[in-house]
Amino acid sequence: MKRKPKSGFSRILxxxxxxxxxxxxxxxxxxxxxxxxxxxxIVFSAAYDNQxxxxxxxxxIRAESKFQSTAESPVGAKGLMQIxxxxxxxxxxxxxxxxxxTAELHQPKVNIQFGCWYLDNLSQEFNGNLPAVIxxxxxxxxxxxxxxxxxxxxxxLESAEDIPFAETKQYVGNVLQNYDAYRAxxxxxx
Numbered sequence: 001m002k003r004k005p006k007s008g009f010s011r012i013l014x015x016x017x018x019x020x021x022x023x024x025x026x027x028x029x030x031x032x033x034x035x036x037x038x039x040x041x042i043v044f045s046a047a048y049d050n051q052x053x054x055x056x057x058x059x060x061i062r063a064e065s066k067f068q069s070t071a072e073s074p075v076g077a078k079g080l081m082q083i084x085x086x087x088x089x090x091x092x093x094x095x096x097x098x099x100x101x102t103a104e105l106h107q108p109k110v111n112i113q114f115g116c117w118y119l120d121n122l123s124q125e126f127n128g129n130l131p132a133v134i135x136x137x138x139x140x141x142x143x144x145x146x147x148x149x150x151x152x153x154x155x156x157l158e159s160a161e162d163i164p165f166a167e168t169k170q171y172v173g174n175v176l177q178n179y180d181a182y183r184a185x186x187x188x189x190x
Contacts, residue, residue, distance in 0.1 A: 035181050038067050039080070039108045046113045050120040055186060056130075057081075057116060059178035060137065063171065069108050078105035081115030088114055094121075131157045134175045139168040 037043070037058060047054035064082035065071035077084050083091075085102040091114045092100035104110045119133065125141060126132040132155035136144040143165070147153040153162040157176070163169040 032185055035062065035178070035185055036067065037186070039112060042109050042112050043116075046109075046116040049113075050116040052116050052119045052123070053179075055182035056119070056175075056179050057112065058182050059175050060115070060119075060134075061112075062178045063175045069106055069111070078102065079111035080108055081111050083111060083114055083118070087118065091117055126155065129155050131155060131160060131172055131176070134172045135163060135168050138171040139165055143168075 035058070038061075043057050043061075044054045046052075047057050061067060061080045064077075065080050067080065069080050071080070071082065072078050073082055075084070078088075083105055085105070088102055088105055089100060092098075095117065105114070119137065122133045122136045122141060126136060126144070132144055132148065135147075135153075135155075144153075144155075147164060148155045152164055153159060157172075160169060160172055163172065
């Protein structure tokens with residue numbers, strides 16, 4: 001009995017199966033393309049100095065600036081973690097940094113150090129409540145404090161739909177999604 005030559009379809013199917021298997025075997029390496037760790041040493045150092053999870057920092061940077069240190073928002077937030085100049089001046093004062101120039105916010109080391117310090121400060125104010133900390137990072141601590149005090153939002157993830165600002169509601173979801181992805185990718189074998 002004569003064997004039929006393999007069809008083009010079966011070859012394509014085998015190629016697809018091999019590609020799929022290589023992606024599964026190499027997970028999370030290939031997905032890290034979408035969740036990179038630029039300035040890793042700076043992030044880890046600043047995060048540990050301020051008792052902040054470095055993967056939360058990466059999640060915020062991804063949401064805020066897409067890793068562009070030159071990023072500047074229409075309202076004036078600057079750098080990787082999109083820190084407002086007024087907030088940066090307040091942070092500099094709190095940290096005893098003299099002659100601070102807000103142009104320094106485009107320097108990754110300064111921006112990340114300030115952002116991590118601010119996250120820790122917010123975490124202390126909101127007792128480690130992550131959704132509230134993330135919301136305050138976006139909308140401001142005063143607004144989030146008002147929402148919680150007035151009962152508009154209880155600060156929980158389960159009631160995130162109650163966040164009065166649509167942008168902040170979306171931001172909290174986006175950062176938490178990024179955070180979950182970073183933890184899944186980079187802490188999988190720890």
